[in-house]
Every structure is written in structure tokens, then in C-alpha cells.
Amino acid sequence: MILLATVFMLTAMNASAQSDLKSRWSDTSLSLSFSLTEDQANGSDYSVYDTPILTSANGDTLQLRPTVFRGKRNKRYTERARFYNNALPATTDEVLTGDTVSYDVVINRSEAPWMWMLAVNVDVMREKEGCCNVEDLPDTTLARLVYIPPFVPMVADVEDNTGKAGELQKNNPVLQHISAYRPYDTSRILRKEEGALYVHYQLDKYVLLHDFRDNASTLDRIVDITRQIMADSTSSVKRIQIIGLASVEGPVKRNRLLGAERAAALKKYIQDRVPSDDSLYECVNGGEAWTELRSQIEDGDFPGRDALLEIIDTEPNADRREARIKKLDGGKPYAYLKDNVLRDQRNSGYLRIYYDYVPDTAARTINEASELIRQGRYQEALDKLLTVKGDKRAQNALGVAYCMTGNESEGIACIRRAAADGNKQAQDNLRQYEEIVKKRNMSQQAQ
Secondary structure (H helix, E strand, O other): OOOOOOEEOOOOOOOOEEOOOEEEEOOOEEEEEEEEEOOHHHOOOOEEEEEEEEEEOOOOEEEOOOEEEEOHHHHHHHHHHHHHOOOOOOOOEEEEOOOEEEEEEEEEOOOOHHHHOOOEEEEEEEEEEOOOOEEEEEEEEEEEEOOOOOOOOOOOOOOOOOHHHHHHHOOOOOEEEHHHOOOOOOOOOHHHOOOOEEEOOOOOOOOOOOOOOOHHHHHHHHHHHHHHHHHOOOEEEEEEEEEEEEOOOOOHHHHHHHHHHHHHHHHHHHHHHOOOOHHHEEEEEEEEOHHHHHHHHHHOOOOOHHHHHHHHHHOOOHHHHHHHHHHHHHHHHHHHHHHHOHHHHOOOEEEEEEEEEOOOHHHHHHHHHHHHHHOOOHHHHHHHHHHHOOOHHHHHHHHHHHHHOOOHHHHHHHHHHHHHOOOHHHHHHHHHHHHHHHHHHHHHHHO
């Protein structure tokens, strides 16, 4: 265990006796309780001065109040001398030889900080005095003390794992949490939605070519993102929305076919490289991209812009709408659209991946156990943490729980693993442990 401060005591063997020295350490003070007495064999004519003193190996000292043990005749001589010499009373405790004097002392750390760092001897310096001579007596060692700091568990709550999807979303807006899902309808302007990915098809074709235009980088990115999320245990793909589009050129019936087949081709491309259930896919036939075309015309600045918008907004029949656009102003606005807009619209398919998090039950368990540790309920915390012991985030709290329930070796092994992984609380715990080991060794040397 690494829980409590420790004291090592020796029983006094000389004439000065110690009665059950008791010590109680805290981080800010040391309380000492002990008793002193002197044997009457020292003689009735003599006095013995006992001065308790605390000493470190470096020579630091702290002296406590002295006590004088006087023989009966020595006491009478002393009192007579004080009376006739008009002397002041003694400033130290004076008792008869054979009596017992109790000490109850509190030493604040600010008075003697060295006592919290080094082994400390509690000795009694003894001096025998008669009418004509002073004689040093053997010192008595009451105890050797070593402060071993208590282990103060350091634990912190862990964050829920947002999973690979949450990490990838930071740089890949094509990923969206399922809460942001929107079904497709013609009011959506796909070109203005952040992060959507487009692949392109040849004119009037629905075969998806990896090396056509910039398809290679887009398709590789789609496959890589999907594969990473599928392999991650903390997030999952909930829906892959694919919208097949065709330009407004040509018959509506043919363009509807192109939209459906282009969506199916993109789905097949992904499934061939990342095994995934059909149920994940939402393939939508966007048909002719009139919403996209109108948005681009509205954002443009070219001759015939307003007339084009008026035709799109007022002509309900798609085939007649296309014919009117082609005839407008001798075909000049249409030529502009063909060169600057329709090229992308006739060759595009849209994709958005929606994901969700797998509930991070391990994080919840670790945080519940950490709260139990803060409450001092260590066995309950250990029982919880053992259910998630394979999670590296649990290692520090698990190590603390082991230590506080008596399995120090296993606990420190867990804390070391967490510290090596960069856990700040584990590093603090490890520093505490190393200081405790240092003080233990000091205590053993004191013995």
C-alpha cells in the first residue's frame, strides 16, 4: 500500500525512559506525544536536565523545552538558594526524580521543513548536575521518524471518443453527422452545399471512368473515407446519399435514364472497393438539373440573363422550356450556357456521406469510476474499471484503484503505461510514487 505516512520508532534503553512515543504526520504538521522520567538511582543530591531535540542527518536541529528532574535534597538546596538570593523562579519544568513529564508537541512544517525531507532522530540530551560538578550522561534516542507522503490519487474524466468519422469531418465536409441529413428535393441547390463531391461522366454516358477529368482524386477520396469509417469501431456510416444528375439538354426521358444510371454506377464503384450493404445507400435520380442551372444563371452577369430566368420560372413543360432557351436572342445566351455551365451539369453525380457515433460506453464507465475514486470508494471503482481494462484511457484510473485496494504492483504497472502514453495525471501519480519509494528506502536505512 502507498497510502499513509510512516514512522519507525526505537524504544529508549537508557535511564531516561520513553513511554509510547506517538507521531502523526500531515502535509503541514507533525504531532508528537511522549513521556520522560529519570531514575532515582541518580541520587538525591543531583539533578538531571533532559532536553528533547529533533535532528536530521544534515545536522538540522529543533530543540523542545527542557525538563529538570531533581532529587529531593537537590530540590531543597535549589529552593533555599533561590529564596536567600532573591532569584527568579526557574523557566524550565522542574519535577522530582521518578516523576513523569508528558510532552504533546505540534511542529508546523514552516518551522522545520527539513523534517519532511530527511530521516529525523528524536533524542534526549541528558546532563547530571550536583553541587560542584556537571556530568554529561548518554543521550537517549526515543525514535527515528521518516515522513512518507500519502498517495493522493490524481484522476481526470476522459472525453467521449468522437471516432474516425468525427476526426475526418474536420477536413472533409463531405461527411456530415446523421442529424444533418436532408432528403433530396428540387429545392436543394447542390452546388452551394459545402463539401459535397462530384464525379463526372462523358456526354450522354453513365459509365464511370476513373481517369476522366478529375474523377481519380475524387473517387480515391470517397473510397478512402468510406473505408476508414467502416473499419472504425467508434463510428459508423448511416447513409450514403448519391444523386445522379443530367444536364437539361436533350429529351427529358433520356435525361431521367442518365440520372438513375449515373447514381447506380457510383454506388457500384464504391461497393466494389468497400464491401457495404445496399441498405446504406440512398440513390436518387435527380434528373435534369434545372435547379442547379437556374442558380448559376442567377449568379451570372451576361446578356440574356434575366430573360433566361423568366423562361425557367414561367414555362412548366421541360422540353418546351429547353427549346425556348435555345431560340432566345438567336441562340447567343444558350451558346454562353453551353460553353460555361452545361459542361459540368451534363457530366455530374453528387455524393454525401452521413455517419453516426457508436456510443462510447467505455468513456462513461471510466468517468463513473473516476468519480467513485474521488469519493474514496475504491473497490467499487475497481470493479467498474475491470470491465474496460483493455481501453488505454482506463489505465491511470485502474492503476489508482488497484493501489488504493492493496495491489500496488499491478497498480503501478497500469500507471506507468498511462504515463508513457502521455496521461498527465498518471505522470503526477508516478512522481508521487517515486517520492514514496525514496522515503521508504530512507526509512529502511534509518532502521
